[in-house]
Amino acid sequence: MDIAALIAWVVTALGGFYMLGTWIQRGGIQQQQSGTSRLPAPVVFGHFALAAIGLVVWIIYVVADKSALAWTSFGLLLPVALLGFVMLARWIPVYRDRATAGTAPAAGMAxxxxxxxxxxxxxxxxxxxxxxxxxxxxxxxxxxxxxVLLTALGIGGS
Structure with missing residues (x-):
């Protein structure tokens, strides 16, 4: 199960890297000053940093098979998830506005x-x-x- 968690984590990270790169490339950092971006840079980079640190700890766990490392990874994932939900909640209105803008009349902007x-x-x-x-x-x-939780609990083997 530890390898399955590692694969899921890497796939998750790939999607996160794509979104982080898109956000940076499209001016997300510069938009912090004007308030255009709804995603605060400290939240974005905190989410990224904690997730990356957790992934490194998880890789070390997979190699060393020390229970404390599994629990450390899980502990790091909790604030990562919280920050992810914060960003999702702030992204949803932006996504809805995009959908509304797509149906706006040609004469002007909704x-x-x-x-x-x-x-x-x-x-x-x-x-x-x-x-x-x-x-x-x-x-x-x-x-x-x-x-990660199931592995830390010893459920399903490692």
Missing amino acids: PAAATAAGAEGVVPAERNFPLAVVLAHGLFAVVTLVL
Whole structure:
């Protein structure tokens, strides 16, 4: 089960790397000053850093098979999950505004789209996250959390 958790964690990380790269490339860091991005940089980078540290600890656990490392990884995943839910809650309105903007009349921008785009017409960087990537990242994150917990509890062997 530890290898299954490792695979799920790596797949989750790939989706996270894609979204982080998209957010940075589309100006997410610069949008912090204007308030255009709804994702605070400390939350984004805290989520990334804790998840990366947890993954490294998990890899060491897989090699060393020390129970304390499994529990440490699980402990690191809890704030990672909390930060992930915070970002999801802040991303949902941006996604909804994108859907509303897509159905706006050709003559002008819908009020919701104008609000989401900000006063300067700048689109939040996180609006570029594909729904499939967000959903897959979340699904694999939940699977990872459950597998790490079950492994730390000694259920299913290691």
